[in-house]
Amino acid sequence: xxxxxxxxxxxxxxxxxxxxxxxxxxxxxxxxxxxxxxxxxxxxxxxxxxxxxxxxxxxxxxxxxxxxxxxxxxxxxxxxxxxxxxxxxxxxxxxxxxxxxxxxxxxxxxxxxxx
Amino acid sequence: xxxxxxxxxxxxxxxxxxxxxxxxxxxxxxxxxxxxxxxxxxxxxxxxxxxxxxxxxxxxxxxxxxxxxxxxxxxxxxxxxxxxxxxxxxxxxxxxxxxxxxxxxxxxxxxxxxxx
Numbered sequence: 001x002x003x004x005x006x007x008x009x010x011x012x013x014x015x016x017x018x019x020x021x022x023x024x025x026x027x028x029x030x031x032x033x034x035x036x037x038x039x040x041x042x043x044x045x046x047x048x049x050x051x052x053x054x055x056x057x058x059x060x061x062x063x064x065x066x067x068x069x070x071x072x073x074x075x076x077x078x079x080x081x082x083x084x085x086x087x088x089x090x091x092x093x094x095x096x097x098x099x100x101x102x103x104x105x106x107x108x109x110x111x112x113x114x115x
Numbered sequence: 116x117x118x119x120x121x122x123x124x125x126x127x128x129x130x131x132x133x134x135x136x137x138x139x140x141x142x143x144x145x146x147x148x149x150x151x152x153x154x155x156x157x158x159x160x161x162x163x164x165x166x167x168x169x170x171x172x173x174x175x176x177x178x179x180x181x182x183x184x185x186x187x188x189x190x191x192x193x194x195x196x197x198x199x200x201x202x203x204x205x206x207x208x209x210x211x212x213x214x215x216x217x218x219x220x221x222x223x224x225x226x227x228x229x230x231x
Contacts, residue, residue: 034219043121044222049213055177059125089158091220101146102173103220108156 002027013080014114021075021091023110028068031101033091035064035075036088038108041098047088047111057091080113087111121223123160127231128200129191136226137189138206144221146210147189151175152203155169161204164189180198193228203231 003026013019023033027098030053036044048064050055056065063076073090087110091103119140128134138147144167152156160173164183178197183189189208193200206224210218 032218036222041203041225041227043224044207046219046221049219051218090160101218102148102160102163103158103207105150105158107155 002030002092002094002104004090004104004106005108006088006090008109009107010109010110010112012112012114014107015080015082017080017113018076018078019080021077021088021090021111023106025071025075025092026071026102027092027094028071029094030068033064033066033073034091034093034103035062035073036089036091038089040086044089064079077111082113082115085111085113119206119208119221119223120179120188120190121204123226123228126228127225128228129231131195133192133194134228136193136204136206136228138189138191138223139187140189140208142207142208142211142221143186144211145186146208147183148207148209148220149173149179149181149189149191150205151173152205158205161191169178200228 005024007022034049035047050057050066061078064072087108089108091105122137148163149161152158159175162181164170180192206223207220209220213219
């Protein structure tokens with residue numbers, strides 16, 4: 001059974017700092033890995049998606065990498081801003097032959113960026 | 116605009132009562148999912164449906180029921196058999212083609228259910 005772990009559980013940084021959020025998964029036969037942002041009491045907003053054949057994806061100040069062999073993904077946030085404060089979740093989708101896609105989530109990293 | 120709509124945003128349930136949470140999507144996605152989110156536990160899969168008139172149990176299906184009579188709709192009923200229903204419920208649909216060429220999933224804004 002796929003298990004996804006996110007470290008750290010919480011992170012507090014001063015504004016402007018570059019930071020890295022970590023995600024590890026136990027089953028390397030993933031179809032893709034998706035990073036989400038969740039604001040308090042809200043739904044999930046998709047940030048980046050990396051297919052199993054890709055190594056990284058970039059969107060603005062965000063960069064996500066994927067290393068299937070080691071079962072790890074990282075989300076890099078450059079020049080952090082107070083508006084980046086939220087919970088960041090990663091979710092892995094297993095490759096089950098194209099017939100059954102389910103996301104397995106980590107518990108998230110609560111990020112606080114202080115002005 | 117295309118998206119997923121969950122209603123209501125807040126729901127209160129009395130002991131022994133069944134309640135139904137609505138999830139509607141106009142994204143033409145084949146699959147739909149229900150997740151439960153509790154503090155410190157992340158998201159757990161309740162039920163999912165890959166096509167109309169078919170659905171499967173997720174990891175924590177006990178005390179819940181679903182139906183998929185239309186492609187656009189996937190309502191979740193929280194029955195009186197669910198002993199601890201207070202949680203945040205999220206509906207998702209997919210997969211959809213991501214700008215990078217992969218397949219991703221879209222989430223609704225959630226329903227917060229409280230037992231009173």
